[in-house]
């Protein structure tokens with residue numbers, strides 16, 4: 001291995017947290033390195049941009065007006081949001097023994113919004129505005145060693161040293177995939193062992209279409225089904241309403257099937273609601289997040305959705321105060337969500353600047 005590269009701050013992960021943190025520290029004199037395991041930036045924010053079709057969110061999509069940290073960041077970066085298209089009518093399938101129905105929904109007091117141009121525009125804009133940070137993709141962190149006055153961090157192919165280190169990996173993934181010397185504190189390990197990685201088991205699916213046929217049926221594309229495999233689906237047209245798609249989730253239990261099998265089941269389900277027109281899709285995309293080894297690691301015990309998300313332990317620096325845990329799951333408010341990611345970046349940036 002070549003000589004270790006030296007930084008003032010090393011950040012593990014170029015997802016929303018890692019990039020926001022580096023952005024917040026852009027005016028500092030620190031030399032920042034970001035080690036990202038994937039060959040792309042963004043982590044759980046990942047918009048697919050097929051040419052001439054609606055952009056599709058494989059990961060994070062919606063935010064609400066309560067997500068003030070995220071909204072502030074979007075405003076600062078001059079990025080816009082637009083309302084998720086819905087109406088008061090939805091397809092609802094309560095049981096396999098009952099036909100699907102079109103139901104009237106109660107008024108929604110807290111509408112959802114999407115980021116104009118796709119969620120990845122936030123990632124790309126942060127990346128473009130970094131000043132003193134070097135993003136290194138394809139660098140999977142495998143070990144961290146605390147030494148007298150710095151850390152030695154190793155990836156599969158490189159070595160790095162740094163005075164301060166910030167991990168933005170979901171706590172459970174960090175525990176399972178990165179070796180520490182000396183070991184992480186026992187109470188932190190116990191908590192991370194039981195910390196859910198938000199949406200890590202989900203399967204996101206989308207179908208693009210030339211026409212939004214679902215609107216003609218007066219349903220707005222909103223589907224809620226207890227039968228599945230699609231459990232929720234929504235209109236996913238772009239902001240200009242020129243390119244159309246349906247996008248939603250299928251039950252995570254279908255992860256072991258082949259893509260073609262999942263698609264066949266989805267089309268059969270949608271056909272029940274809208275007829276043969278559903279087969280005229282342009283492209284089908286899916287992301288089985290359980291198979292994304294830089295997001296999900298299989299749990300050894302039963303872990304509940306959001307379990308230990310936002311645990312206070314995650315906001316205390318470790319290893320003489322020089323190692324910080326960040327990431328959506330560590331945030332004091334809205335943990336697991338994009339807003340939590342931004343909040344955790346703000347929290348760690350403030351701690352680093354104070355020190």
Ligand SMILES: Cc1cc2nc3c(=O)[nH]c(=O)nc-3n(C[C@H](O)[C@H](O)[C@H](O)COP(=O)(O)OP(=O)(O)OC[C@H]3O[C@@H](n4cnc5c(N)ncnc54)[C@H](O)[C@@H]3O)c2cc1C
Pocket residue numbers: 012013014015016017018035036037038041042043044045058059060061062063139140141142168169170173177178198199200202203204289294295326327328329336337338339340341
């Ligand atoms: C399908 C899905 C739908 C979602 N929907 C929403 C939504 O509608 N609204 C919302 O607010 N949130 C949603 N979320 C959650 C949102 O995506 C996350 O809160 C946010 O993206 C987390 O950002 P992060 O940077 O903290 O973590 P991550 O995005 O997980 O970033 C961690 C980064 O670390 C990298 N990494 C992993 N292991 C290593 C390693 N060993 N070495 C180096 N790098 C490593 C990863 O590749 C990744 O880039 C959704 C998530 C998913 C998966």
